[in-house]
Amino acid sequence: MNTYRYPKSRELFARAAKVIPGGVYGHLGPAESCFIPVEAFPMFGDRAEGAHFWDVDGNRFIDYMCAYGPNILGYNDPEVDAAALAALKKGNCTTSPPSLLIDFAEEMVDTVAMADWAFFAKNGGDATSFALMIARAATGRDKAILVKGGYHGVAPWTQKKGQPGITNADVSNNLYVDWNDIAAVERLVSEHRGQIAVFMATPYSHPVFTDSELPKPGYWAAIRKICDDNGIVLAIDDVRCGFRLDMAGSDHYFGFKADLMCFCKAIANGYNVSAVCGIDALKDAASSIMYTGSYWLSAMPLAAGLACVRKMRRIDAARVTQSIGKELTEGLVVAGKAHGFDLRVSGVPSMWYMRIADDDSLLLHQEWVAECVMRGVYFTNHHNLFINTAISKEDIALSLEVADEAFAIVRGRHPKA
């Protein structure tokens, strides 16, 4: 199989570096460092359709990053795009909000098990910051318990002390616990009695550079009880997991009920909207907060979100992506084993994490991913991957064929002792 080359991507990157800090930022920027070796990856895309995208050099990829999550139904889903375009034609960002705002809120309330209301914004981080503010307004308390390695966006309070641009005050109300450590939560609650506004976490632990970890049995029930007993708001950041575990919410998947849930990514198949859903007891606190943005009531993303949620419910996108992910990851593990590699898969199949465990340095894993990418199977290193419902049997078969070839090449370079 011929391997891809990226001359146009490199030319464009040189141009970009002149007028954009870092050349390319966001998920592709140096801060995340998941594109190693960088030479194996394209830098700029040209077009996308369904489960695939094409880079500026004309290379086609089966896309297991899904734009880092938003692509759930396949790129350019006709149903979502038709709804978005119909809304755009009438007017997008206008002075009076469209009634689509209500339709979408009703749909979210009907879809998400815990939801009595919904509020829409733009970034996932708008949602997590609003959840934090609601919890503070409702409790009159300042502190937040967060899980180490959790990602809740890029607002200063979500970042690590000492990182560039972050002050100590930004994170001074954060308390941190290890994932799955109930006793640590109990300790913090007892040490800071009456001061903790919120426990915020993702439904399961999916940090970078480390295996994902599901909640241990009884974890969420225990956390729910600690929150109830101490007047603490339980906020779930479902930005990444939302609609890939359970259409009714990832709290529902794990058998508990959150007070606030944050959504983004899969909610609108790539159109620009995020959401907070909440329980009635927090509705007044939510409306007491000054929280708005220039584009927040725009019609097109609301129409897209409404159409996307409806279609996801109809086809049960969470079940479909889990099933596709299961087939793919089981095949990858088998392919690895055939070449003597121990490929470890963790998390949930629709957004699995993987690593070759034979090598603590992660270098073998990076080599293998590079060989896959250069053959059109787009993985990244050290970050969870994503499944969309447009991935076909043929895509999976081709992906496994490429994975097998990539394993063989890496094995050729590193013969088994």
Place this chain on the structure above:
Amino acid sequence: MNTYRYPKSRELFARAAKVIPGGVYGHLGPAESCFIPVEAFPMFGDRAEGAHFWDVDGNRFIDYMCAYGPNILGYNDPEVDAAALAALKKGNCTTSPPSLLIDFAEEMVDTVAMADWAFFAKNGGDATSFALMIARAATGRDKAILVKGGYHGVAPWTQKKGQPGITNADVSNNLYVDWNDIAAVERLVSEHRGQIAVFMATPYSHPVFTDSELPKPGYWAAIRKICDDNGIVLAIDDVRCGFRLDMAGSDHYFGFKADLMCFCKAIANGYNVSAVCGIDALKDAASSIMYTGSYWLSAMPLAAGLACVRKMRRIDAARVTQSIGKELTEGLVVAGKAHGFDLRVSGVPSMWYMRIADDDSLLLHQEWVAECVMRGVYFTNHHNLFINTAISKEDIALSLEVADEAFAIVRGRHPKA
């Protein structure tokens, strides 16, 4: 002239209140309180075109809010929409960013006088928060000088101490000065020597509930010098003023050079993008910061922004909106005078603030605005208004006719002593 009624808007609001905190939020929500009396205003829009929008009851409005700024070229501008749709067709939010990212950054660098680079995000608040973080990363300092009454978004650091959801830590690094008070800035710099990372302000003062105030002669030159002498980054929040004062940036309009400039609103005629532009000396600091979002590299808003900036430059949208605003506001003042009202206009004509000054309670002003709105001329109270380039001579003539009738009605209710 018959006055508008809003039965469908009210029905929809009742539905909205069940599933959305506050019923409607954002600029229309209770937090901003500029819609007084609320009965005079529609709550939900149906469609928009050029300078007009239609509400769900079929009432047409000449729109002087312009979606609170984004509408600069008229709703559904064919040139911007065509560029946006062409990008959408190829793929919007995908795994690899489109080369449009570079084109748009180059266009911004070419357009904005101070810009050596550009960075795109989603909200105006994403841009102001990033500017703050860049200044902190570049200087290694924590504190920010802000102008009282200035609006920089809804992130906790931008809000007032004691507001719902805001902790003392959120605003503990903020220092506040009155607008146009150079001595106050000097005092703070001397009291907190070596601790101030940034001076951030809008190009002129445009608070709510108060007349706008332009910089006094020498103000910006003095602030620029204080910043230079003390290693402080000068960041201008051009989110609201950007492209309505000067296509080269509002710092350029007032004859100085900012280190960082934040744009949003008019930048893409309603498509969802914001920007920070900066000088070369701050490029490394910008790229050192972890700052990203799920939708930030989406193609459609970048294409729309590129097309919008190109068209704004071609027609000089800043000059055109200033000229339309001048004609309208001069006519409004004359109409007021004819009925014995002292209508005071402040700020810049393309985004003027107005109030009837005969009455300290603001009630006369609210009555007059209500009569205008119920006749299809959409103003709001106590917030600056906005001009777009699609407003025609006929729109202005009709607006002045309505304003005259509204003045007559208010005068009828409140005969001159």
